[in-house]
């Protein structure tokens with residue numbers, strides 16, 4: 001298990017960032033390495049994001065040595081989304097089978113998580129978001145069919161998409177984590193249109209189901225001072241509260257979004273008119 005640390009940046013800093021620096025602070029790559037678990041501790045609302053791609057055996061995590069608590073989840077909750085083939089996640093001896101696009105909520109206090117794929121030629125890709133939690137809630141699997149889905153956008157504007165809420169007060173109540181998956185409709189390219197910011201929550205995206213040669217042009221920054229990141233399959237991007245988050249892909253894609261902060265009000269956002277973007 002590896003734990004990288006990102007300290008985050010403020011909006012004035014990024015005005016002077018070159019491409020390399022911007023990528024270092026806001027882009028997390030190599031999340032899904034064979035038979036490894038990699039975490040990144042961000043100081044953006046203390047969200048930890050991680051990935052694991054077990055192939056033939058199982059891989060486990062749970063130690064809190066990197067973060068100063070007995071266990072990684074001694075004071076945290078976690079969402080685990082399976083972006084690949086079917087796999088199993090076993091939390092302190094209790095096993096949950098995650099098919100593609102199922103999400104497991106792991107409550108505060110879990111000590112050991114063991115993940116495995118059912119078939120090495122179609123490995124599971126477990127993507128994790130973890131945030132500080134104030135209560136112990138039971139672990140629960142949220143199947144794809146149980147998520148609350150919303151159809152958004154318009155094919156004529158190339159932004160039709162289906163947004164599915166998994167860890168959300170109406171589906172799987174948590175302490176402060178929100179997590180869901182957005183799938184772009186065939187032929188649509190743009191996500192999160194029109195864009196928005198949410199002062200009371202940060203957000204992280206993990207783009208997946210992309211062909212290796214495709215890329216997302218992800219836009220970030222304050223509306224009047226945007227920057228872009230070129231993002232590949234399996235990469236995650238951090239979006240602090242002050243940043244827009246939107247993107248367009250050169251081919252089909254989906255993404256997991258995770259949020260935490262002051263509240264869990266999905267609609268507590270400030271829309272940004274496209275004419276405001278610079």
Ligand SMILES: O=C(O)C(=O)C[C@H](O)C(=O)CO
Nearest residue numbers: 152161163182191192193257
């Ligand atoms: O395509 C979308 O729109 C989204 O998926 C939006 C994200 O869920 C989001 O930004 C939530 O604040």
Ligand SMILES: [Zn+2]
Nearest residue numbers: 196198203245
């Ligand atoms: Zn958002």
